[in-house]
Amino acid sequence: MQFLFITTISVGGWALLNGILHDIFILRSDHGKQYDRTLLRLLMDGHILITCGVLQVIAAFGLKNNEDWGFLIAGVSCISLLIYCAMIFPFLKSLGMIMINLVLLILLLINYF
Numbered sequence: 328m329q330f331l332f333i334t335t336i337s338v339g340g341w342a343l344l345n346g347i348l349h350d351i352f353i354l355r356s357d358h359g360k361q362y363d364r365t366l367l368r369l370l371m372d373g374h375i376l377i378t379c380g381v382l383q384v385i386a387a388f389g390l391k392n393n394e395d396w397g398f399l400i401a402g403v404s405c406i407s408l409l410i411y412c413a414m415i416f417p418f419l420k421s422l423g424m425i426m427i428n429l430v431l432l433i434l435l436l437i438n439y440f
Contacts, residue, residue: 331438332391335401338431339383342408342424346376375411379404383431398439405432 350373353359358366382404389397405428412421412428 329391331434332387334431334434335383335387335390335397338427339380339385339387339401339404341380341427342376342383343380345424346373346378346380349373349376372415375407379408379411398435402432402435402439405429405435 350370353366353369353373358369383401386397386399386401386404389395390401391397408424408428409432412425415421
């Protein structure tokens, strides 16, 4: 279980960090100078990463104690990020994010069942 805890907290931390950096760079770019629909859409992209990352970090502590809710929350967060990556794939090929969430989802399923 320790390996699953470390993996989940690492994947969640990676998504959280990427979401924060995404929002910072968007706000510092030309998009951040005008409050409009494009800015909100771009900020939502970062907030999806932040939200799923936070949920995975929280779920890691449930996984550490072998709690069912930890598996559920981490799995749902992985699936959410995989769907998000599939939606933006034509514009941004986030292969790294896809791979780490796919690996984590497989590990969660193996350890749960």
